[in-house]
Amino acid sequence: MSSLEIKNLHVSTGDKEIVKGVTLTINTGEIHAVMGPNGTGKSTMAKAIAGHPDYIITEGDVLIDGKSILEKESDERAREGIFLAFQYPSEIPGVSIANFLRAAIQARMAEGEEIDASAYYKRLYQKMDLLKIDRKFTARAVNEGFSGGEKKRSEILQMAMLEPRFALMDETDSGLDIDALRIVSDGVNSLRGPNLGILLITHYQRLLSYIVPDHVHVMIDGRIVKSGDKSLALELEARGYDWVKHEFANA
Amino acid sequence: MASSGPVSAPVADLVGAFTPAVFARHINANSTAHAWWLERKRAAYARFESLPMPSRTDEAWRFSTLAGVALGGYAPSPEGAAAATPPALAVESAATLSFVNGRLSGSSPVSADLAKRGVVVSTLSDALARHPGLLREHFMAQPQKLGSAKFAALHEAFIQDGAFIHVPRGVEVDKPIVVVHGASGAGAAVFPHTLVIAEDNSRVTVVDHFVSEGESRQFACGANDLYAGHGARITYAAAQCWSFETLSLQFNSTVVRRDARVQSLNLHLGGRQARHESLSQLQAPGGFSEMLALTIAAGSREYDQRTLQIHQAPNTKSDLLYKNALLDKSRTIFSGLIVVDPDAQKTDAYQSNRNLMLSDDAESNSLPGLEIQANDVRCTHGATSSRIDPEQEFYLKSRGIPPKAADELLIFGFFEEVLSRLESEALHDALRTLIRTRIQS
Ligand SMILES: Nc1ncnc2c1ncn2[C@@H]1O[C@H](COP(=O)(O)OP(=O)(O)OP(=O)(O)O)[C@@H](O)[C@H]1O
Numbered sequence: 149m150s151s152l153e154i155k156n157l158h159v160s161t162g163d164k165e166i167v168k169g170v171t172l173t174i175n176t177g178e179i180h181a182v183m184g185p186n187g188t189g190k191s192t193m194a195k196a197i198a199g200h201p202d203y204i205i206t207e208g209d210v211l212i213d214g215k216s217i218l219e220k221e222s223d224e225r226a227r228e229g230i231f232l233a234f235q236y237p238s239e240i241p242g243v244s245i246a247n248f249l250r251a252a253i254q255a256r257m258a259e260g261e262e263i264d265a266s267a268y269y270k271r272l273y274q275k276m277d278l279l280k281i282d283r284k285f286t287a288r289a290v291n292e293g294f295s296g297g298e299k300k301r302s303e304i305l306q307m308a309m310l311e312p313r314f315a316l317m318d319e320t321d322s323g324l325d326i327d328a329l330r331i332v333s334d335g336v337n338s339l340r341g342p343n344l345g346i347l348l349i350t351h352y353q354r355l356l357s358y359i360v361p362d363h364v365h366v367m368i369d370g371r372i373v374k375s376g377d378k379s380l381a382l383e384l385e386a387r388g389y390d391w392v393k394h395e396f397a398n399a
Numbered sequence: 400m401a402s403s404g405p406v407s408a409p410v411a412d413l414v415g416a417f418t419p420a421v422f423a424r425h426i427n428a429n430s431t432a433h434a435w436w437l438e439r440k441r442a443a444y445a446r447f448e449s450l451p452m453p454s455r456t457d458e459a460w461r462f463s464t465l466a467g468v469a470l471g472g473y474a475p476s477p478e479g480a481a482a483a484t485p486p487a488l489a490v491e492s493a494a495t496l497s498f499v500n501g502r503l504s505g506s507s508p509v510s511a512d513l514a515k516r517g518v519v520v521s522t523l524s525d526a527l528a529r530h531p532g533l534l535r536e537h538f539m540a541q542p543q544k545l546g547s548a549k550f551a552a553l554h555e556a557f558i559q560d561g562a563f564i565h566v567p568r569g570v571e572v573d574k575p576i577v578v579v580h581g582a583s584g585a586g587a588a589v590f591p592h593t594l595v596i597a598e599d600n601s602r603v604t605v606v607d608h609f610v611s612e613g614e615s616r617q618f619a620c621g622a623n624d625l626y627a628g629h630g631a632r633i634t635y636a637a638a639q640c641w642s643f644e645t646l647s648l649q650f651n652s653t654v655v656r657r658d659a660r661v662q663s664l665n666l667h668l669g670g671r672q673a674r675h676e677s678l679s680q681l682q683a684p685g686g687f688s689e690m691l692a693l694t695i696a697a698g699s700r701e702y703d704q705r706t707l708q709i710h711q712a713p714n715t716k717s718d719l720l721y722k723n724a725l726l727d728k729s730r731t732i733f734s735g736l737i738v739v740d741p742d743a744q745k746t747d748a749y750q751s752n753r754n755l756m757l758s759d760d761a762e763s764n765s766l767p768g769l770e771i772q773a774n775d776v777r778c779t780h781g782a783t784s785s786r787i788d789p790e791q792e793f794y795l796k797s798r799g800i801p802p803k804a805a806d807e808l809l810i811f812g813f814f815e816e817v818l819s820r821l822e823s824e825a826l827h828d829a830l831r832t833l834i835r836t837r838i839q840s
């Protein structure tokens with residue numbers, strides 16, 4: 149078992165503090181949902197963990213199996229097993245999905261070791277079939293001209309191919325139609341297991357009825373103000389965030 | 400000798416290593432060549448000797464590092480070492496010719512069938528004996544309008560040999576004809592040449608591959624002439640992979656006749672300082688010239704590209720797209736001019752130079768220009784410089800791709816728009832592989 153520990157994490161951009169002391173431990177095999185109003189710092193936290201250069205960690209630590217990853221570059225963190233499924237994935241014109249994923253897999257191999265191309269394509273097609281992505285997509289440039297839903301599916305395809313230990317999934321459900329939500333959820337559930345820990349950022353209880361979380365956390369104004377089990381998500385859906393804010397303010 | 404009169408530049412500065420004595424030796428060594436050839440060489444040398452070196456005030460050399468084109472310290476076309484068999488491009492070819500220091504070092508002939516249909520892939524010296532008329536008509540027959548008349552004359556004076564490709568009327572050659580021009584030895588000056596004559600309604604693909612043996616300092620002064628007859632179609636690709644110590648000057652001339660189409664792609668992957676001049680003349684209605692180039696500028700190298708699209712007849716089209724990827728402290732210069740003659744109505748001309756800046760210390764210069772004398776035309780030109788988008792870079796790195804490999808992917812992504820214009824997938828793949836090896840070297 150591995151663990152991703154987020155310890156008293158403070159994140160700033162410019163001189164504005166956005167994440168104000170988050171502590172959370174994700175073990176492989178677990179799914180943690182993070183919910184919270186717009187602009188409370190959920191994406192910022194996820195991007196800071198993945199090593200985005202715009203976000204400065206001013207205090208706290210992020211550790212994998214007890215070892216801090218903060219000194220590592222984003223690409224090293226990814227090779228350590230962190231995967232960020234972006235809320236807004238970038239378009240990379242001229243770079244096909246097939247070549248992109250190949251480079252990502254190649255980066256995980258030892259010096260001098262080469263990808264077995266036929267095995268690679270076999271695996272790629274198998275994952276694409278699972279996510280009901282047309283095989284023609286392999287030749288298309290990464291995310292270029294993709295619909296919102298296609299982008300999200302392509303994020304999950306990458307996750308399936310790269311087999312991270314810890315996936316930070318940022319609103320992977322937004323922009324998906326009902327069928328796509330089902331397909332993506334099935335895809336994520338098929339990856340679920342003792343070797344994968346997931347941090348699932350979402351606004352909707354609906355996703356959590358497909359991908360059932362072990363823990364649910366509420367993030368407000370850069371802090372986790374309440375944690376519970378999956379029933380917390382149902383309660384939020386029914387009552388909104390105000391009561392949590394009040395509860396927190398009065399605590 | 401009187402010491403009065405106007406002060407002129409010392410002769411050494413005008414001719415560098417290419418002194419009259421050196422030229423005389425060159426002529427002696429080639430004394431058995433065709434009289435017409437030798438006559439041309441003598442006339443060319445006289446032009447070379449008398450023309451001034453480019454100067455600061457020369458608009459055609461604006462932004463260029465003039466010190467870099469000094470001609471001292473080279474020896475013209477020494478016999479190449481026998482070992483210098485340059486690596487071949489990984490593509491199935493219809494025929495090959497390999498030269499080292501301007502001398503034929505190997506070849507594979509066209510198929511019996513193509514030979515029977517009259518396709519000639521030979522040396523220029525063979526062609527001089529067998530097809531003198533064609534040579535007289537097409538060899539260096541076009542004006543030098545882009546600033547290097549002096550160096551083109553030097554090329555003509557010292558050219559040792561080169562490739563001659565003639566495709567008769569209506570004949571189509573499917574696979575590319577590959578010409579390798581090698582340079583061997585420190586200080587070697589080479590004068591590579593490829594002449595392609597595609598007669599009416601013929602079709603041919605030619606690849607020039609320029610390679611140095613080792614990393615020595617060399618001087619390459621090359622030219623290529625492309626002639627596309629009525630309805631002919633030429634695809635021409637050149638991969639400039641000279642050593643990173645080499646000064647490279649290369650002159651292209653393309654003549655496009657009625658309904659003909661020429662697509663040229665120049666890859667600039669080598670050289671310390673490389674200048675490429677490209678002239679397309681659209682001489683008859685329906686002609687189309689597609690001019691493409693990709694450059695990887697790294698280190699403190701300089702790539703200098705000068706282009707001219709001349710529309711001399713109505714209903715002609717030209718489409719230029721030059722893309723540069725700049726790293727480290729490199730420099731690029733692009734200067735392009737579209738000229739539309741008064742009666743070239745319905746011209747459709749496009750010119751675009753795009754620079755991808757991968758370093759804050761790199762410098763790109765763009766000088767696009769138009770000279771339009773007809774009133775019913777469509778001409779567009781533009782130049783852009785952009786940095787790598789940090790979000791794209793983060794996206795790639797977040798997948799575990801290291802910075803160097805991420806840059807490489809982004810460069811390929813940037814280049815793909817040009818590479819995808821090649822119809823032949825095999826050629827596309829071979830050139831991609833070549834680019835990759837050069838990036839990683
Ligand atoms: N690069 C940046 N520069 C300036 N402000 C930023 C930057 N990134 C995020 N912010 C600000 O930080 C706050 C938190 O943003 P973040 O994207 O983390 O919110 P979120 O919780 O993911 O919201 P949503 O639910 O809308 O996705 C917002 O006010 C946002 O404008």
Ligand SMILES: [Mg+2]
Pocket residue numbers: 190191192235318319
């Ligand atoms: Mg967000």
